[in-house]
Amino acid sequence: xxxxxxxxxxxxxxxxxxxxxxxxxxxxxxxxxxxxxxxxxxxxxxxxxxxxxxxxxxxxxxxxxxxxxxxxxxxxxxxxxxxxxxxxxxxxxxxxxxxxxxxxxxxxxxxxxxxxxxxxxxxxxxxxxxxxxxxxxxxxxxxxxxxxxxxxxxxxxxxxxxxxxxxxxxxxxxxxxxxxxxxxxxxxxxxxxxxxxxxxxxxxxxxxxxxxxxxxxxxxxxxxxxxxxxxxxxxxxxxxxxxxxxxxxxxxxxxxxxxxxxxxxxxxxxxxxxxxxxxxxxxxxxxxxxxxxxxxxxxxxxxxxxxxxxxxxxxxxxxxxxxxxxxxxxxxxxxxxxxxxxxxxxxxxxxxxxxxxxxxxxxxxxxxxxxxxxxxxxxxxxxxxxxxxxxxxxxxxxxxxxxxxxxxxxxxxxxxxxxxxxxxxxxxxxxxxxxxxxxxxxxxxx
Numbered sequence: 001x002x003x004x005x006x007x008x009x010x011x012x013x014x015x016x017x018x019x020x021x022x023x024x025x026x027x028x029x030x031x032x033x034x035x036x037x038x039x040x041x042x043x044x045x046x047x048x049x050x051x052x053x054x055x056x057x058x059x060x061x062x063x064x065x066x067x068x069x070x071x072x073x074x075x076x077x078x079x080x081x082x083x084x085x086x087x088x089x090x091x092x093x094x095x096x097x098x099x100x101x102x103x104x105x106x107x108x109x110x111x112x113x114x115x116x117x118x119x120x121x122x123x124x125x126x127x128x129x130x131x132x133x134x135x136x137x138x139x140x141x142x143x144x145x146x147x148x149x150x151x152x153x154x155x156x157x158x159x160x161x162x163x164x165x166x167x168x169x170x171x172x173x174x175x176x177x178x179x180x181x182x183x184x185x186x187x188x189x190x191x192x193x194x195x196x197x198x199x200x201x202x203x204x205x206x207x208x209x210x211x212x213x214x215x216x217x218x219x220x221x222x223x224x225x226x227x228x229x230x231x232x233x234x235x236x237x238x239x240x241x242x243x244x245x246x247x248x249x250x251x252x253x254x255x256x257x258x259x260x261x262x263x264x265x266x267x268x269x270x271x272x273x274x275x276x277x278x279x280x281x282x283x284x285x286x287x288x289x290x291x292x293x294x295x296x297x298x299x300x301x302x303x304x305x306x307x308x309x310x311x312x313x314x315x316x317x318x319x320x321x322x323x324x325x326x327x328x329x330x331x332x333x334x335x336x337x338x339x340x341x342x343x344x345x346x347x348x349x350x351x352x353x354x355x356x357x358x359x360x361x362x363x364x365x366x367x368x369x370x371x372x373x374x375x376x377x378x379x380x381x382x383x384x385x386x387x388x389x390x391x392x393x394x395x396x397x398x399x400x401x402x403x404x405x406x407x408x409x410x411x412x413x414x415x416x417x418x419x420x421x422x423x424x425x426x427x428x429x430x431x432x433x434x435x436x437x438x439x440x441x442x443x444x445x446x
Contacts, residue, residue, distance in 0.1 A: 023063040025445050031055040033437030042126040042431050049083040070098040110140040123386045125417040132165040156184040177209040198227040219248040219306045221281050238262040244281050246306050254337045270320050277312035306337040324353040342380040349373040365401035388420040411435045
């Protein structure tokens with residue numbers, strides 16, 4: 001981590017110790033593993049090698065606070081490779097969420113800090129040695145006026161800073177450090193306990209830090225939309241319809257329809273499903289309407305121009321005492337508003353887990369799981385000759401919990417990646433790896 005990141009992390013921790021914290025829940029785990037692979041570098045002519053990894057996960061959140069909430073999640077890992085053509089890596093993800101909402105006031109403010117890593121080159125299919133740091137910090141003050149028991153007006157403002165490491169190789173590919181400001185006015189009518197109608201107007205300014213890069217064109221965005229929110233005992237629905245207007249620093253204008261549909265149904269105690277559809281200006285981050293928290297969209301670390309995002313997906317979940325399954329499909333298409341460029345991303349995944357305790361007639365937790373995914377990226381961009389990346393991956397994992405705090409796992413990973421080009425023959429890269437790991441977990445309160 002660089003000096004700015006270290007300072008940011010220090011500031012995050014100072015928040016915890018400057019407050020009179022008297023009830024904080026914590027949880028941490030230490031994960032160490034050793035892996036061997038027939039293609040550790042995931043290159044065309046990659047050699048056999050080993051990977052040794054140590055990961056620390058640490059989470060804390062406050063309790064017994066009426067007006068103040070915070071939550072800190074972190075994951076820090078060290079990866080050492082035995083092959084000389086791969087450098088050791090430090091991987092990390094730090095996330096802080098805080099909210100101050102006085103119960104006797106109509107005002108609240110949310111602060112977010114997110115320090116993570118994003119692909120250094122999204123046009124390649126190798127995962128090893130392909131990360132750089134991205135930082136997001138945001139403030140969201142909010143205020144509302146309640147006219148009646150069913151009618152109120154909300155005023156929201158958000159200011160976010162996003163910085164991503166850049167060098168000569170990545171500058172022309174996806175350098176998108178920026179300063180974003182957005183103001184939102186919404187009129188909300190709570191029709192009944194489960195239904196509300198909202199009229200929303202918002203303006204957003206996106207100011208890229210590197211004005212010398214011709215790919216970075218500052219733009220303004222104006223949105224007008226109507227929103228219907230339905231929240232029931234088993235179903236939740238969020239429907240938005242509206243229009244967006246975009247104007248960039250070169251005086252170009254564009255107007256397009258926008259909309260979003262989000263539907264979740266709890267079928268019964270064991271099953272649930274969700275469906276999402278969206279069309280609108282692509283955003284680096286979004287606000288979860290249900291929780292009020294910012295969701296960082298890691299796919300959009302590449303966005304350095306005004307683009308329209310169109311896509312959707314579906315997810316199905318099943319879980320009981322023995323069997324767990326998650327099936328999902330998501331697709332997103334990014335199209336340049338003022339430039340001829342297009343990207344299409346698809347992701348299909350299946351996760352199945354089976355508790356073997358009954359089979360072994362043991363009280364200890366024995367789990368066999370299978371995770372399979374297909375990730376496809378299609379590119380129609382003049383800054384690369386890559387037209388498609390396709391990665392298929394299947395992971396088989398056996399996990400055994402030896403005690404309340406300690407468990408070990410054995411996993412086998414089969415990865416097959418294909419990359420197509422506009423001017424040369426496609427390449428196919430396969431790799432297989434076997435890993436043995438040990439995890440120690442602890443939680444409590446201080």
